Amino acid sequence: MINFIDVITVLMMGTSLMVFGLRKYKLSIYAYALQTLLLVIVFLLLHFKYGAHELLLWAFTAFLMKVVFVPLFLLKLVNKLSIINEDEPVGGFFISPVIALSFSLAVSMMFYKVFVHFSIFKDALPLFAASFIFMIGIFGFILRNSFLKQILAYCLFENGIHLSLALMAYNSHELVEIGILTDAIFAVVIMSILAKRFYASYDSLDTSKAVNLRG
Amino acid sequence: MDILLLILIIPFVCGVVMFVMPLHFKLLQSFHILLSLIVSSLLLSAVSKVVHGAELSAFDNFIFLDSLGAIFLSLIAITGLLVNIYATTYMKWELEDGHVSLKEVKNYFALSFIFTWTMSLSVVCNNIAFMWAAIEATTLASVFLVSVKKDQKSTESGYKYIVLCSIGLAFALYATILLYSAANGKIDGDAMLYTNLIANAGNLDSMALKLVFIFALIGFGTKAGLAPTHTWLPDVHAEGPAPTSALLSGVLLKCAMLGLIRYYAIVANGVGFDFVQSVMIISGTLTLFISSFFLIRQHNVKRMFAYHSIAHMGVIAFGLGVGGAIGLFAALFHCAAHSFTKALAFCSTGNIAKIYGTKDMTKMGGMIHIAPLTAVLFGIAICSLVGVPGFAIFVSEFLIFKAAAINGSYLLMGIFAVALAIIFIADFSHFFLASFGKVEGKVVHNSEMKFSENIPLIALAILIVAFGIWQFDSFTVLLDESVKTIMKK
Numbered sequence: 001m002i003n004f005i006d007v008i009t010v011l012m013m014g015t016s017l018m019v020f021g022l023r024k025y026k027l028s029i030y031a032y033a034l035q036t037l038l039l040v041i042v043f044l045l046l047h048f049k050y051g052a053h054e055l056l057l058w059a060f061t062a063f064l065m066k067v068v069f070v071p072l073f074l075l076k077l078v079n080k081l082s083i084i085n086e087d088e089p090v091g092g093f094f095i096s097p098v099i100a101l102s103f104s105l106a107v108s109m110m111f112y113k114v115f116v117h118f119s120i121f122k123d124a125l126p127l128f129a130a131s132f133i134f135m136i137g138i139f140g141f142i143l144r145n146s147f148l149k150q151i152l153a154y155c156l157f158e159n160g161i162h163l164s165l166a167l168m169a170y171n172s173h174e175l176v177e178i179g180i181l182t183d184a185i186f187a188v189v190i191m192s193i194l195a196k197r198f199y200a201s202y203d204s205l206d207t208s209k210a211v212n213l214r215g
Numbered sequence: 216m217d218i219l220l221l222i223l224i225i226p227f228v229c230g231v232v233m234f235v236m237p238l239h240f241k242l243l244q245s246f247h248i249l250l251s252l253i254v255s256s257l258l259l260s261a262v263s264k265v266v267h268g269a270e271l272s273a274f275d276n277f278i279f280l281d282s283l284g285a286i287f288l289s290l291i292a293i294t295g296l297l298v299n300i301y302a303t304t305y306m307k308w309e310l311e312d313g314h315v316s317l318k319e320v321k322n323y324f325a326l327s328f329i330f331t332w333t334m335s336l337s338v339v340c341n342n343i344a345f346m347w348a349a350i351e352a353t354t355l356a357s358v359f360l361v362s363v364k365k366d367q368k369s370t371e372s373g374y375k376y377i378v379l380c381s382i383g384l385a386f387a388l389y390a391t392i393l394l395y396s397a398a399n400g401k402i403d404g405d406a407m408l409y410t411n412l413i414a415n416a417g418n419l420d421s422m423a424l425k426l427v428f429i430f431a432l433i434g435f436g437t438k439a440g441l442a443p444t445h446t447w448l449p450d451v452h453a454e455g456p457a458p459t460s461a462l463l464s465g466v467l468l469k470c471a472m473l474g475l476i477r478y479y480a481i482v483a484n485g486v487g488f489d490f491v492q493s494v495m496i497i498s499g500t501l502t503l504f505i506s507s508f509f510l511i512r513q514h515n516v517k518r519m520f521a522y523h524s525i526a527h528m529g530v531i532a533f534g535l536g537v538g539g540a541i542g543l544f545a546a547l548f549h550c551a552a553h554s555f556t557k558a559l560a561f562c563s564t565g566n567i568a569k570i571y572g573t574k575d576m577t578k579m580g581g582m583i584h585i586a587p588l589t590a591v592l593f594g595i596a597i598c599s600l601v602g603v604p605g606f607a608i609f610v611s612e613f614l615i616f617k618a619a620a621i622n623g624s625y626l627l628m629g630i631f632a633v634a635l636a637i638i639f640i641a642d643f644s645h646f647f648l649a650s651f652g653k654v655e656g657k658v659v660h661n662s663e664m665k666f667s668e669n670i671p672l673i674a675l676a677i678l679i680v681a682f683g684i685w686q687f688d689s690f691t692v693l694l695d696e697s698v699k700t701i702m703k704k
Contacts, residue, residue, distance in 0.1 A: 114393075114426060117423075118397045118423055141382055147374065150378060154378075157385050158385075168393070169407075172405075173405070176348075179345050183355065187355055187381055190355055194358070194373050197373075198374060210367075210374060
């Protein structure tokens with residue numbers, strides 16, 4: 001029988017590459033919204049599969065905050081700045097996703113085995129996907145120069161963490177989930193304000209231009 | 216009402232009050248000082264209860280105050296208060312010079328209360344995931360304290376700060392999740408609570424604990440300024456206003472260090488002290504040598520002190536690495552000693568920048584004639600930073616040597632001595648450059664600051680000397696109790 005949770009988490013891995021690799025900012029944001037919608041569906045499926053009632057509330061809050069609010073906020077930012085495409089990243093548009101993909105696969109191969117050992121839900125593929133999405137987020141910061149892409153990279157590894165949290169620690173106090181989610185939303189809002197300032201100062205979102213302060 | 220709830224509600228309320236205040240500088244200044252006094256007295260009254268043996272907890276043990284948390288809460292109260300008072304003077308100068316608007320000053324004052332609130336929250340959380348959330352919130356609350364102006368450099372420093380700290384702390388969250396899942400079902404009670412985790416650390420899987428500690432070190436180490444992920448610190452300190460740097464270096468870095476110390480305690484009691492000590496020695500040595508190398512090359516006074524902060528985080532890590540009751544005592548004492556010293560150091564750079572209109576020490580000189588009190592205060596900060604006997608930092612550095620000698624770790628003593636010698640040479644050469652000789656650049660403000668403006672700096676200097684020559688019983692009680700908690704004896 002097809003395990004729907006596995007299928008959806010693989011789709012989440014695909015969408016994380018889209019968020020990372022797509023040139024058009026708006027498409028990247030749509031990919032992120034889609035990924036978060038898939039995350040919400042995973043929460044719901046885990047809820048039905050294991051009777052984890054906490055995940056029902058998580059699914060609802062994650063939908064409101066991350067599928068609706070964050071993408072709309074970022075789209076508004078893109079519209080305000082009137083920017084369409086990302087500037088050329090480190091190594092070009094083709095090389096950087098290849099590097100991110102290969103390294104993320106390698107690191108996730110290492111970590112998911114440890115996570116499976118301790119996880120509450122022993123679903124191997126979702127645990128693999130969680131570390132993969134987290135690593136793609138980390139590489140987003142390293143390999144992409146655009147401030148907006150880095151905000152999306154933050155959102156990516158935050159999704160990776162949320163997936164891990166649902167699989168490994170769903171039964172922790174509800175306040176924990178709310179605290180972490182609130183932090184993430186504030187972080188995106190503050191980073192967006194800084195991105196606007198950055199654009200006003202540098203006339204670009206290319207963070208490699210910020211070389212006034214060096215070590 | 217419970218004192219723990221009050222210390223979490225009042226700073227937040229003070230922040231909101233400051234946000235809605237009218238745009239009138241004198242009023243803002245008076246309220247900032249008054250509300251800071253209220254917040255600090257509340258924090259200190261909670262600390263005094265712990266000193267007298269009380270165990271504070273609320274919300275089903277969700278938040279608590281143990282002796283370890285009380286040490287750091289007292290730093291938030293004392294250093295925070297003195298820096299906040301100095302901030303009113305500093306912001307007055309910035310306003311007079313036209314560098315900031317009155318609205319920006321008001322936002323600055325309001326945000327500093329929100330910042331205090333998040334820091335207080337981070338030290339009283341018993342729930343480790345909520346502690347992580349509070350430490351991440353300290354970053355978010357302080358971004359606009361760093362990036363007050365809207366120019367290129369200020370924006371760049373804010374960008375580096377939030378991005379690097381957020382990435383780093385993500386690893387700490389992974390550590391938290393892994394620790395919870397490894398402990399869930401294997402220990403009595405909620406596996407998210409620090410008190411349960413440390414009480415049952417022996418039941419946890421050693422492989423998981425080792426991985427947890429490495430993740431926690433990367434995460435909290437980034438925020439605390441341990442090498443190699445320290446790079447945000449010099450840039451942020453160079454650009455942020457002097458009181459922000461004082462708060463960040465004096466208090467915030469210690470809150471992140473507290474997070475790491477809590478993980479250190481759990482893992483040490485789970486897998487034994489050898490593992491955590493080895494890891495901390497590597498981290499401390501790396502941090503000490505990287506920072507002392509960069510320290511020598513710095514002529515920007517704030518950048519120099521930023522590298523100092525990194526070096527002293529290395530000293531704390533080294534103390535944790537040398538270990539034993541004395542090593543742990545020294546590391547915790549160093550947190551307090553460095554907090555007062557670095558707050559004085561950064562606040563005195565505010566005076567120095569006002570006098571010379573620059574932060575470049577090669578363009579200074581003759582400070583002892585222009586502003587003798589500032590020069591003496593600057594000198595006290597430098598003397599403490601390099602560990603001159605009679606100043607607070609000497610005590611902890613001496614104790615680290617003692618702990619290493621007791622363990623028979625002569626190699627560690629040698630490494631530590633070399634690093635301190637480099638810092639000593641770098642600091643005094645810089646101090647003489649700025650304070651003595653003839654003036655190299657121009658002097659913008661050719662007189663000492665008013666005495667009233669220097670009062671918080673003098674208070675910090677008195678604290679540095681007092682902690683250097685006197686043993687405060689109540690503080691020693693907290694340190695001893697904390698060491699016992701960490702070593703579980």
